[in-house]
Amino acid sequence: MAKDHRAGSKVRGDKLPAILMASHLLEGDTVFLGDSGWTMDPTAAKIAHDAETAAVMEAEGKAAAAANTVIDPYLVPVDLTDHGLPVARHFRDAMRQKGPSIHPDMGKQAEFTPLD
Amino acid sequence: MTLITEAGAVEDRFTRADTIEAALAVEGPVLIPLAIADEFATARPDTEFGVSLPGSAPIEDVKPHLAKASLVAVEFPAFADGRGFSLVKKIVREGFSGTLRASGPLIADEFADALACGFTEVELPETMANRQPVQQWMAAKDTMSEHYQSGYGRGPSILQKRLAARKGA
Amino acid sequence: MYRYDEFDERFVRERVAQFRGQVERRLDGSLSEDEFKPLRLKNGLYLQLHAYMLRIAVPYGTLNSRQLRMLAHIAETYDKGYGHFTTRQNLQFNWPKLKDVPDILGLLADVEMHCIQTSGNCIRNVTSDQFAGVAKDEVEDPRPTAELIRQWSSLHPEFVWLPRKFKIAVTGAEHDRAAIKVHDIGLKLKRNDQGEVGYEVIVGGGLGRTPMIGKVVREFLPKDELLAYLEAVMRVYNSEGRRDNKFKARVKILVHETGEEEFRARVEEEYAKLDGPTINAPEEEVERIAAYFAAPTYEDLPETSQVLEQARAIDPELDRFVAQNSFEHKQPGYIALTIALKEIGAVPGDMSADQMRAFADIAEKYSFDEFRVTHSQNLVLPHVRKDDLPAVHAALKAAGLASANAGLITDIIACPGLDYCALATAKSIPIAQAIAKTFADQERQKAIGELPIKISGCINACGHHHVGAIGILGLEKGGRENYQITVGGDATEHASLGERLGPGIDAEDVPAAIEAIVETYLAEKTGEESFIETVRRTGAEPFKAGFAAFIESRTAQHEAAE
Numbered sequence: 001m002a003k004d005h006r007a008g009s010k011v012r013g014d015k016l017p018a019i020l021m022a023s024h025l026l027e028g029d030t031v032f033l034g035d036s037g038w039t040m041d042p043t044a045a046k047i048a049h050d051a052e053t054a055a056v057m058e059a060e061g062k063a064a065a066a067a068n069t070v071i072d073p074y075l076v077p078v079d080l081t082d083h084g085l086p087v088a089r090h091f092r093d094a095m096r097q098k099g100p101s102i103h104p105d106m107g108k109q110a111e112f113t114p115l116d
Numbered sequence: 117m118t119l120i121t122e123a124g125a126v127e128d129r130f131t132r133a134d135t136i137e138a139a140l141a142v143e144g145p146v147l148i149p150l151a152i153a154d155e156f157a158t159a160r161p162d163t164e165f166g167v168s169l170p171g172s173a174p175i176e177d178v179k180p181h182l183a184k185a186s187l188v189a190v191e192f193p194a195f196a197d198g199r200g201f202s203l204v205k206k207i208v209r210e211g212f213s214g215t216l217r218a219s220g221p222l223i224a225d226e227f228a229d230a231l232a233c234g235f236t237e238v239e240l241p242e243t244m245a246n247r248q249p250v251q252q253w254m255a256a257k258d259t260m261s262e263h264y265q266s267g268y269g270r271g272p273s274i275l276q277k278r279l280a281a282r283k284g285a
Numbered sequence: 286m287y288r289y290d291e292f293d294e295r296f297v298r299e300r301v302a303q304f305r306g307q308v309e310r311r312l313d314g315s316l317s318e319d320e321f322k323p324l325r326l327k328n329g330l331y332l333q334l335h336a337y338m339l340r341i342a343v344p345y346g347t348l349n350s351r352q353l354r355m356l357a358h359i360a361e362t363y364d365k366g367y368g369h370f371t372t373r374q375n376l377q378f379n380w381p382k383l384k385d386v387p388d389i390l391g392l393l394a395d396v397e398m399h400c401i402q403t404s405g406n407c408i409r410n411v412t413s414d415q416f417a418g419v420a421k422d423e424v425e426d427p428r429p430t431a432e433l434i435r436q437w438s439s440l441h442p443e444f445v446w447l448p449r450k451f452k453i454a455v456t457g458a459e460h461d462r463a464a465i466k467v468h469d470i471g472l473k474l475k476r477n478d479q480g481e482v483g484y485e486v487i488v489g490g491g492l493g494r495t496p497m498i499g500k501v502v503r504e505f506l507p508k509d510e511l512l513a514y515l516e517a518v519m520r521v522y523n524s525e526g527r528r529d530n531k532f533k534a535r536v537k538i539l540v541h542e543t544g545e546e547e548f549r550a551r552v553e554e555e556y557a558k559l560d561g562p563t564i565n566a567p568e569e570e571v572e573r574i575a576a577y578f579a580a581p582t583y584e585d586l587p588e589t590s591q592v593l594e595q596a597r598a599i600d601p602e603l604d605r606f607v608a609q610n611s612f613e614h615k616q617p618g619y620i621a622l623t624i625a626l627k628e629i630g631a632v633p634g635d636m637s638a639d640q641m642r643a644f645a646d647i648a649e650k651y652s653f654d655e656f657r658v659t660h661s662q663n664l665v666l667p668h669v670r671k672d673d674l675p676a677v678h679a680a681l682k683a684a685g686l687a688s689a690n691a692g693l694i695t696d697i698i699a700c701p702g703l704d705y706c707a708l709a710t711a712k713s714i715p716i717a718q719a720i721a722k723t724f725a726d727q728e729r730q731k732a733i734g735e736l737p738i739k740i741s742g743c744i745n746a747c748g749h750h751h752v753g754a755i756g757i758l759g760l761e762k763g764g765r766e767n768y769q770i771t772v773g774g775d776a777t778e779h780a781s782l783g784e785r786l787g788p789g790i791d792a793e794d795v796p797a798a799i800e801a802i803v804e805t806y807l808a809e810k811t812g813e814e815s816f817i818e819t820v821r822r823t824g825a826e827p828f829k830a831g832f833a834a835f836i837e838s839r840t841a842q843h844e845a846a847e
Contacts, residue, residue, distance in 0.1 A: 012764060026312065026384050028337035068314050071332060091766065092703060096334050100704035102632055102714050106365055106380075107335050172524075196323055196406070198446025202523045205443060209558065223320050225307065232442035248315050259303040262296055264436045266512075267564050268443070274292040274436070279567045 009090035011077045019045040019086045020057045021096060022064070022073035030096045030108070031070060033057055038070065041112045042097040047078070047086050085115045118245035119217075120227075121237045122257065125250045128239070130166050130187060139165075147189055153181050168219070171200030175207070182212045189239065192220030201233045208234040224248045224256040231257060232269040286347050286655055287432050287577045289397045296439070297394045300401060304328050305387035327407055327445065328390070329400030333707045336380045340403040341393060345413035345431040345455070346374035346658040350645035353656075355396040357641035363389055368641070370626060370634040372698055372749055373452075374412050374658040375403055379705055401439055406447045408438035408519075412454045414462045415659040418578060419667050421615045425474045425482055427457035429575040430511065433566055437512050444519045448526035449534035451519075452491075459778070464660065466490045466499045466780035467752060469536045470518065475505065483507045488518060488548070489540030492746035496782045497537040500545045502552060509571070513564040517556035521548070581653040581668055586618025590671035603678050605727065606689040611674075618671055622652075623691040624664040624681060629725045632714050633699045634662030643684035651677050660749075661698055661737070663691060694736040694803070695721040698749060702742025702759060703766070711759025711766035713742035716795050723796040733803055736816045739774070752776035754817045755802060756783040757795065768795050772802060772828045773820040784825040786832040790839075798835055805831035 020033035024040075031038040032045035039045070048054035054075055061073025076093045078086035088094040097115060099107015119128045130147040133139035139148045139156050145164040148156055153167045166187025169178060178188065188207055190200040204216055218230045219239040230238060238253070266273040272280065289297070304324075311321040325331075329340035341356070356376060360368050363385045364378040371377055381389060393399055403410050411431045418426045434453055438444070444451075456463040457474040465471025471487035484506045490499025506514050522536045525543070533542075540548045597604040612621040624644070626634050636644070648656040648666060651673050657665040669677055681687040690696050697720060700706065702713025717740055724730055739753030743760070750756030756771040768790055771783030790798055803816075805828050810819045820828065 010761075023332055025318075027382050028332060028380075030335055065318070068312060071318055090764070092334075092709075095703055099335055101712065102704050102718070195320065196446050197528060198444070198523055199528070201443045201446065202520050205520070223316070225316075225320075225324055226446070229440075229442040229445060247317075248310075252310065252315060255306070259306065260296070260299050260440060262292055262299075263442065264296075264439055265441055266566075267560075268441075274296070275566050275570050277292065278290070278573065279569055282569060282573075 009092045011090045015077050018048045018054050018075040018077050020061050021076045022070035081116050087115050118240045120253050157184050187215040189217040189219045195223045204234040224252040227253050227257045297399045301390040326405035329403035333705050339378045339381045341376045342403045342410045343375050343658050344435045349654050350649040352396045353641050353645040357638040360638040367637045370658050370662045372660050407445045408451045414456045415657040415665045419621045420458045422459040423457045425457045426578050427455040428578045431455045432574050448528045461778040464776035477505050489537040491537040492751045494744050496751040498780050502549045513559050513561040517552050521551050583616045588617040592672045593674050596675040609689045610691040622666040622669050624686050625688045625691045625696050627696045628688045629721045640684050647680050692735045693730045694724045694733050697738045699740040700747035709742035710761040711742050713740045719796050751782045786829050801835035
């Protein structure tokens with residue numbers, strides 16, 4: 001029963017560029033794989049522009065899950081803003097990057113520089 | 117495989133055999149699938165044996181073997197598949213007094229439930245036993261000291277204890 | 286209300302320690318995430334989109350001021366200063382940390398609360414009528430039954446690894462406010478021809494992907510046989526319920542696929558094998574529990590309160606509030622008061638820590654220190670003196686809790702939806718907010734009358750959209766959020782499932798679509814008919830026609846704009 005739901009969203013079209021998103025086991029916060037480890041900051045997510053980098057990041061996610069650091073890591077296809085920041089293509093993933101739409105005062109949107 | 121009872125890890129006296137040929141070749145107590153139990157009991161009327169069956173087995177299929185078998189092993193396909201708990205209750209209700217084994221990738225956290233429903237031992241694959249060693253099973257079985265349900269576990273239920281306390285008062 | 290004895294107390298304390306140990310074993314790798322997940326769910330802990338979410342059990346929706354103050358404390362200390370009341374009469378916190386949850390459970394235990402079995406494939410928190418002990422049409426108070434089931438189902442050794450979740454609801458009244466026909470088991474207290482009290486037992490109702498109305502499996506079950514009969518039903522389900530497909534694993538599917546007759550026969554066959562007296566609760570125990578639910582010591586009061594009548598005459602706001610939010614009490618001079626957590630534009634069911642404290646004071650002072658949570662995500666003060674109503678209203682108003690819209694079109698049920706929930710396919714709360722703003726005008730609401738709208742953000746139907754007079758289901762279609770609308774759903778004794786009006790629409794079109802449906806109702810209604818009564822009489826056809834006309838005009842507008 002624990003296998004039947006995976007966190008990834010269905011996105012049509014290109015799967016790249018992409019970032020790696022997960023939940024932090026102990027905190028529960030949405031986290032992103034950054035240049036040096038996991039970060040809560042959506043603007044600090046490392047961006048894979050090619051399949052090789054994405055595969056390496058995905059492997060890193062699996063290793064972190066196996067090490068009981070994060071849960072449900074998955075690659076998230078993104079578009080890049082004019083400033084080169086990654087915005088998830090699927091509205092569900094975009095919600096995770098920001099926080100609840102009904103509470104602009106809560107979640108990432110309240111703590112970090114907005115992506116767009 | 118690791119075998120755990122309420123008292124801790126124990127040696128498995130039984131040897132598993134999946135075919136009648138293999139079963140007949142075993143020295144000592146043998147654990148066989150339900151389907152070959154009749155054949156085996158006829159061929160080796162004096163040999164101790166146990167039957168293995170899935171948690172989904174109807175009690176009607178199990179009943180005819182309860183008089184001869186000294187062990188019934190209920191196979192759990194996954195730790196979250198609770199059918200075995202209901203099956204063991206039905207087996208106990210039939211008056212079976214032998215060994216009742218829950219076999220499969222159970223977790224320590226359901227040991228107390230398994231015992232309360234009537235199982236006397238749990239047989240674990242090695243990978244599970246490595247991750248959740250016997251000490252965890254011993255600790256897990258005692259984390260909850262009381263239960264509300266009459267007819268489960270050893271001691272009286274909370275409901276029965278309250279009644280006794282009132283009558284004693 | 287029920288109070289823990291030493292056994293209950295030890296039980297929840299040990300449960301807290303058990304969970305603390307499970308968290309430690311998750312962190313050290315003894316438990317994998319796949320193993321830990323059902324264990325944490327059975328303690329109410331989900332992992333959602335942004336954070337963990339903790340669902341706290343409010344057994345049959347009953348709370349006192351001390352408990353609410355503790356919830357306020359937890360909200361401020363470990364969360365973001367608010368809680369969310371759910372359609373299961375529970376309370377959820379949206380931002381707890383896993384590392385803090387054992388401590389939170391400890392604080393809950395301090396006030397006789399827990400999170401046991403508020404999720405997972407087990408028997409869930411038992412729900413009941415929010416007007417239990419108050420309603421005039423009650424055969425017997427359902428709460429002692431609900432409490433007995435709470436105890437019996439807690440960590441039941443045999444039934445904690447069921448094929449799927451299992452929800453039990455109990456009502457003691459003729460008018461069903463507990464939605465017993467859409468629960469896995471619904472129990473209705475009734476009297477037989479000899480005047481004895483027992484239960485009508487309904488099995489196999491439910492919403493979700495495959496909504497079904499439950500079937501009566503026992504017309505009359507003697508009251509003292511309850512636990513043994515429940516054990517029989519549960520054993521049949523645990524043994525035979527489907528485990529090959531999560532979407533077909535609820536007992537409603539077993540009843541449906543087995544056939545009502547055959548299912549009943551299997552339950553009765555199992556029941557016949559049970560030794561009832563060794564399973565059922567001793568009579569003394571049933572009486573012990575029931576004693577906690579004895580009526581409070583009411584004052585002898587006249588039915589009509591002069592104080593209230595005079596205050597209403599000069600205060601239209603109070604007058605409207607009392608007219609809309611009060612429920613007739615069986616005790617003269619008292620009423621039960623619904624507190625709609627539905628301020629226009631607010632999040633349905635949300636309550637801030639400050640509001641919790643203010644409300645705790647009000648309940649303590651004016652309602653025998655007791656209040657209820659309803660499945661409409663509202664609260665109820667069950668026993669308010671009519672004389673006190675002006676003061677209660679003033680206190681509620683000061684706390685932002687005097688919304689006079691209980692049961693009206695702006696009293697909307699909405700699941701958390703995509704703003705929080707990992708399973709959601711679309712947003713739910715913003716739709717409720719937009720509809721409420723559209724119908725904010727009080728006179729307009731009053732003219733429309735009773736109209737429960739229920740919104741779910743995915744097929745799992747936590748917002749009970751199937752049984753909304755108007756139901757809204759948010760789905761994902763072609764990478765966008767899309768909303769399907771139904772009419773005619775009803776969760777009461779007239780239980781029925783809503784019928785879809787047409788194709789799904791975009792979020793921004795939903796308020797106007799609801800307006801079109803309301804227009805159809807106002808055109809079709811005769812006399813004093815409520816919305817659901819009109820739909821029952823006319824069927825869905827006029828509403829489908831109105832909806833089709835709406836879609837057509839909307840399409841024309843879009844085309845003109847391009």
